[in-house]
Amino acid sequence: MPASASAALGGQVVRYIINGLFATAIHFGVLRFCMEVLHFPLAGEANAVAACFGITASFLGSRYFVFRGQEGSLVRQGSLFLGIYAVIALLHATVMYVWADRLGFDYRVGFVLATCMQMAFSFVANKLLVFK
Numbered sequence: 001m002p003a004s005a006s007a008a009l010g011g012q013v014v015r016y017i018i019n020g021l022f023a024t025a026i027h028f029g030v031l032r033f034c035m036e037v038l039h040f041p042l043a044g045e046a047n048a049v050a051a052c053f054g055i056t057a058s059f060l061g062s063r064y065f066v067f068r069g070q071e072g073s074l075v076r077q078g079s080l081f082l083g084i085y086a087v088i089a090l091l092h093a094t095v096m097y098v099w100a101d102r103l104g105f106d107y108r109v110g111f112v113l114a115t116c117m118q119m120a121f122s123f124v125a126n127k128l129l130v131f132k
Helices: 003-037 043-066 074-102 107-130
Strands: none
Touching: 003 043, 003 107, 043 074, 043 107, 074 107
């Protein structure tokens, strides 16, 4: 890989991490707002609402900051992004189920492993499919 391509990829990885931290902060902030200000009775319900905000922030950050793929159709990219996140959510849940529920290992370790898998899969899928 040429040095300029390697540097560009490295820049994307750094921007991806920044975007992920920002989207996670949005997700958590909305979750806290739903629980503490709006007094949602169920954390799962509040988390579902908050996840919509976090995913939206992640998509916009990926489109305009990480991959800078504004040239593609917003609808096409949004649809692909949501499809990829649906698959990722199923993979994450499967890893957690197998790791913690079937094998009996610590769920926190499983969460870290599943999240690392999610991050790697998301970066590659978004780079190659959504924001190419």
